[in-house]
Amino acid sequence: MIEVEHLTKNYGPRSAVKDLSFQINQGEVVGFLGPNGAGKSTTMNILTCILPATEGKARVCGFDTFDQSLEIRKVIGYLPETPPLYQDMVVAKFLEFAAGLRNVPKKKIAAAVDRVLQQCGLGDVRHRIIGRLSKGYQQRVGLAQALIHDPKILILDEPTIGLDPIQIIEIRKLIQELGTSHTILLSSHILPEVTQICQRVIIINEGEIVAMDTLDGLNASMRHTRRLELKVRNPADDIQNKLEALDKVLSVQTRGRDLFVIESEPEAHVQDEVARLALDQLWGIEELKPIDMTLEDIFLKLTTEEKEVKEAQI
Amino acid sequence: MKPIFWIARREIGSFFYSPIFYVVTTVFLVLYSFLFFAILSDYSQGSMQAAPQAEALQKAGISINVNELVIVPSLGNMGVILLFIIPLITMRSFAEERKNKTLSLLLSSPVHLSAIVAGKFLACLIVVGFMILLSSYSIAFIVLIGQPELGPIVSGYLGILLMTGCYIAMGVFASSLTDNQIVAAVIGFGLALLMWLLELPAQSSDSDIGMILKYISLRSHQESFLKGVLDTSDIAYYLSFMAFILFVTHQVLDSRRWR
Numbered sequence: 001m002i003e004v005e006h007l008t009k010n011y012g013p014r015s016a017v018k019d020l021s022f023q024i025n026q027g028e029v030v031g032f033l034g035p036n037g038a039g040k041s042t043t044m045n046i047l048t049c050i051l052p053a054t055e056g057k058a059r060v061c062g063f064d065t066f067d068q069s070l071e072i073r074k075v076i077g078y079l080p081e082t083p084p085l086y087q088d089m090v091v092a093k094f095l096e097f098a099a100g101l102r103n104v105p106k107k108k109i110a111a112a113v114d115r116v117l118q119q120c121g122l123g124d125v126r127h128r129i130i131g132r133l134s135k136g137y138q139q140r141v142g143l144a145q146a147l148i149h150d151p152k153i154l155i156l157d158e159p160t161i162g163l164d165p166i167q168i169i170e171i172r173k174l175i176q177e178l179g180t181s182h183t184i185l186l187s188s189h190i191l192p193e194v195t196q197i198c199q200r201v202i203i204i205n206e207g208e209i210v211a212m213d214t215l216d217g218l219n220a221s222m223r224h225t226r227r228l229e230l231k232v233r234n235p236a237d238d239i240q241n242k243l244e245a246l247d248k249v250l251s252v253q254t255r256g257r258d259l260f261v262i263e264s265e266p267e268a269h270v271q272d273e274v275a276r277l278a279l280d281q282l283w284g285i286e287e288l289k290p291i292d293m294t295l296e297d298i299f300l301k302l303t304t305e306e307k308e309v310k311e312a313q314i
Numbered sequence: 315m316k317p318i319f320w321i322a323r324r325e326i327g328s329f330f331y332s333p334i335f336y337v338v339t340t341v342f343l344v345l346y347s348f349l350f351f352a353i354l355s356d357y358s359q360g361s362m363q364a365a366p367q368a369e370a371l372q373k374a375g376i377s378i379n380v381n382e383l384v385i386v387p388s389l390g391n392m393g394v395i396l397l398f399i400i401p402l403i404t405m406r407s408f409a410e411e412r413k414n415k416t417l418s419l420l421l422s423s424p425v426h427l428s429a430i431v432a433g434k435f436l437a438c439l440i441v442v443g444f445m446i447l448l449s450s451y452s453i454a455f456i457v458l459i460g461q462p463e464l465g466p467i468v469s470g471y472l473g474i475l476l477m478t479g480c481y482i483a484m485g486v487f488a489s490s491l492t493d494n495q496i497v498a499a500v501i502g503f504g505l506a507l508l509m510w511l512l513e514l515p516a517q518s519s520d521s522d523i524g525m526i527l528k529y530i531s532l533r534s535h536q537e538s539f540l541k542g543v544l545d546t547s548d549i550a551y552y553l554s555f556m557a558f559i560l561f562v563t564h565q566v567l568d569s570r571r572w573r
Binding site: 045048049051052071076078080082085086087088089093097098100101102103145 | 317320321323324327328331332414415416417418419420421422423424425426571572
């Protein structure tokens with residue numbers, strides 16, 4: 001459905017997106033993940049034909065974003081980071097306007113408005129002025145506007161930003177429901193969101209893709225090592241050295257005087273050895289547990305790894 | 315309905331929600347009415363003084379004509395007031411969309427950029443046309459108390475409407491340059507005033523440049539309309555002026571995407 005090849009976008013001398021390539025298939029819900037300013041919004045603006053790319057190609061449903069942008073704009077629903085809402089309009093009137101812009105036939109506009117009002121839970125506020133609604137409701141109106149012409153593809157830029165926890169849960173549920181019948185590309189810098197909603201993640205940093213996989217795949221590929229966390233009651237100076245001397249242990253990091261993170265080869269079960277050593281030396285085991293990598297870790301690792309290397313070189 | 319009409323309709327709707335429209339319309343009507351009745355009372359005083367010598371005047375071929383002495387200067391005044399007021403109507407067209415980030419809705423919809431520009435222009439034209447319509451009560455007043463010639467009135471209004479279109483095109487253009495409404499209003503006003511004043515240096519010189527300036531000036535093309543003449547070259551001038559400015563607006567908006 002979406003094919004991006006070697007996409008580059010420059011703003012003056014600064015490039016927001018560098019040589020980006022990825023594909024999204026029909027029916028997929030893909031998370032687009034990256035810190036603020038990573039190029040997520042820029043990529044989305046190119047896919048929705050608002051901005052032209054400096055180099056490279058993007059195709060949506062087989063149409064080129066440059067030459068056939070009108071065709072693309074018919075099949076795409078877009079919720080930008082700031083929902084494009086006319087604050088002085090009534091919800092239902094605004095949705096009629098959005099339907100008209102998206103070429104919904106006049107006779108079907110009323111039905112389309114009713115459908116999205118119901119889908120987004122806006123029935124109660126249909127006659128209210130948008131500017132007077134809470135942020136959560138405004139976000140829903142933004143989503144409703146993107147759904148009005150029943151697009152095949154939904155592009156949502158940070159759909160849950162600025163909402164309270166209950167509203168976030170509601171919007172996520174809505175997106176999950178939509179995911180069963182639409183292809184969705186969703187950007188976020190909130191990781192749990194992506195783990196909940198998306199089947200696949202594209203992680204970008206400073207305009208470049210750093211990882212692209214399913215969540216399980218990411219977890220597996222990142223787990224070159226196993227990690228254990230050991231907390232002791234009686235800290236001693238030589239604990240780190242003694243742990244490092246154990247067979248199959250790769251490295252030991254300290255986090256404070258009494259907390260150690262032990263990295264070992266993936267197939268080794270060093271926890272027995274660690275426990276035995278701790279008991280022999282009377283360190284007093286407070287805690288001994290394996291650490292699973294969260295998406296957060298993966299994300300941090302991917303986006304900061306290079307920086308650490310660079311800093312180390314200096 | 316075509317997208318251009320959806321855009322124009324939404325735009326017009328939001329005018330009626332905003333206080334700017336009501337304030338601007340009120341100021342326009344008050345200023346226009348003040349000048350209109352000042353002219354009218356001058357005229358009635360003058361015609362009363364002239365009444366005893368009516369026959370002598372008629373023999374000398376001098377007529378006291380309500381069209382020439384009341385309506386033409388009133389329409390001239392209206393043109394000047396509109397010059398000041400139209401930038402306040404057009405300033406929001408694109409500046410506000412950009413500031414509120416609503417432009418992305420229009421740009422991501424299957425609508426040509428030219429339809430967006432045309433929709434905005436059309437909306438402003440209808441709104442200002444409505445203001446002009448409100449002011450035409452003054453003409454109805456004259457028709458009630460006198461016998462003006464109707465032809466020049468109709469052509470005079472057409473001329474005003476065409477010049478209004480040019481002011482609006484420049485205002486919409488100014489609005490496409492910035493996301494600050496005040497800046498847009500100032501630029502729009504400056505452009506309109508400049509195009510209107512170009513005639514001044516032409517009056518003091520007979521050179522070719524003076525002739526060209528006079529031709530470019532917006533006001534010089536009003537004369538034929540006020541006399542009741544529909545000159546196609548003047549109509550063509552106004553229409554091509556609008557088309558050119560709107561085309562430039564389109565190019566500005568299009569090029570902003572590349573930056």
